[in-house]
Amino acid sequence: MPVSALPSILDLTKQLVRAAVGSGATVIDATVGNGHDTLFLAELVGPSGRVFGFDVQESALMHARERLATAGVAERVTLFHAGHHTLLHCLPAACIGTVRAAMFNLGYLPGSDKQVVTVPETTIAALDAVLGVLAPGGIVTVHVYTGHAGGMEEALRVQQWCDALDWAAFRAIRYGWCNKERNSEALVVVERLQGSTVHERKQETVDA
Ligand SMILES: C[S@@+](CC[C@H](N)C(=O)[O-])C[C@H]1O[C@@H](n2cnc3c(N)ncnc32)[C@H](O)[C@@H]1O
Numbered sequence: 001m002p003v004s005a006l007p008s009i010l011d012l013t014k015q016l017v018r019a020a021v022g023s024g025a026t027v028i029d030a031t032v033g034n035g036h037d038t039l040f041l042a043e044l045v046g047p048s049g050r051v052f053g054f055d056v057q058e059s060a061l062m063h064a065r066e067r068l069a070t071a072g073v074a075e076r077v078t079l080f081h082a083g084h085h086t087l088l089h090c091l092p093a094a095c096i097g098t099v100r101a102a103m104f105n106l107g108y109l110p111g112s113d114k115q116v117v118t119v120p121e122t123t124i125a126a127l128d129a130v131l132g133v134l135a136p137g138g139i140v141t142v143h144v145y146t147g148h149a150g151g152m153e154e155a156l157r158v159q160q161w162c163d164a165l166d167w168a169a170f171r172a173i174r175y176g177w178c179n180k181e182r183n184s185e186a187l188v189v190v191e192r193l194q195g196s197t198v199h200e201r202k203q204e205t206v207d208a
Contacts, residue, residue: 020139021100028102029053030084033109035064042073051077054084085125099133107145120157140190147183169196
C-alpha cells in the first residue's frame, strides 16, 4: 500500500485547532456524530474547559455520550440534540466572543442514515451564528465533502460564504486535494483576527 507523508484533511484540521485552543478554552463541535471530534476537543480544553456539541441524530449523540463517559471527560461537554444553526439560542450568553474553535464536519455520518446530512441553508446559518461567538484569534474549521448528493452545492455555498467575509476582521483559507477525483474533500478555515470588531451579520431565518 503506498504511503503519503502529507497530512490528511482531518490531521490538518486537528493541527490547526491545537494551535488555536489552549487548556481552559471554550469550543464548539457543530456536528458531533459519534463524538470522535468532540472527544478530541474535550481532551484539548482539559478539565477547566468547555465543549458545546450539536447534532440532529439522537442515536449518534448516544454513542458520543458513551465515548465521552468512557474517556472520563463527559462533565466538561454539553451536548445539544439540535441543529447547529440554533447555537446562539443554546449557548450561554457568556460565550459570546470567547469561543476559540468551532469544528464543522459536514455531510453524513458514515455507517448511519445517509439521508441525515448537513444542508447549505442551515450550515450557512450556523456559520453566520458562530462568527458572533468567536474569540479574537479563534478559528472555524469546515470539512466539506463533494462526493454525496448535495455535497458539491454545499461546498460551493461555504466557499461563497467565505468569499464574502470582511478581510479587516477575518482570514479564510482553503486546503484541498488537487487530484482526488472521487469523494473529494477540502478544509476551509476561518480565523477571526486579533483586535478585530465583528459587525453583526444578518442571519438567515431557518426553522429551528
Ligand atoms: C460527518 S458527520 C460528523 C462526524 C463526527 N464529527 C464524528 O466524529 O463522528 C456529520 C454529522 O452532522 C450531523 N448533522 C446533520 N445536520 C445537522 C445539523 N443541522 N446540525 C447539527 N448536526 C447535523 C449528522 O447527524 C452527522 O452526525
